[in-house]
Amino acid sequence: MLIINGTAELMKNNDHLNKGDRYEFNMFSLNMPLEDQLAQIEDYLVTRGWDNIEVSDNGIIEDPSAIEHEVLQTAYAKAKSEGFAVTINNQALI
Numbered sequence: 001m002l003i004i005n006g007t008a009e010l011m012k013n014n015d016h017l018n019k020g021d022r023y024e025f026n027m028f029s030l031n032m033p034l035e036d037q038l039a040q041i042e043d044y045l046v047t048r049g050w051d052n053i054e055v056s057d058n059g060i061i062e063d064p065s066a067i068e069h070e071v072l073q074t075a076y077a078k079a080k081s082e083g084f085a086v087t088i089n090n091q092a093l094i
Helices: 034-046 070-082
Strands: 002-010 022-029 050-060 084-088
Touching: 002 034, 022 034, 022 070, 034 050, 034 084, 070 084
Parallel strands: none
Antiparallel strands: 002 022, 002 050, 022 084
16 A cells, blocks of 8 residues: 655635645555556645645555554555545644
């Protein structure tokens, strides 16, 4: 499973997040390599109101038991069944 980390800027109003702020995201994808996923990542985020997307890191998760955070575990499971999942950190970057 591919994991992609980065940041994006929220471009539209949202009840829980601040428009114009940058937030970290994590994505899980069954499809690899990263280069083949960049268009899908951009489409997914842009259609949900995100832009100025920067991928900062990526890697392969070979052992899902190493994922300790419950939200990330849930996203991993979703990606395993649906092929793709995204989490957005609810704290804006300063």
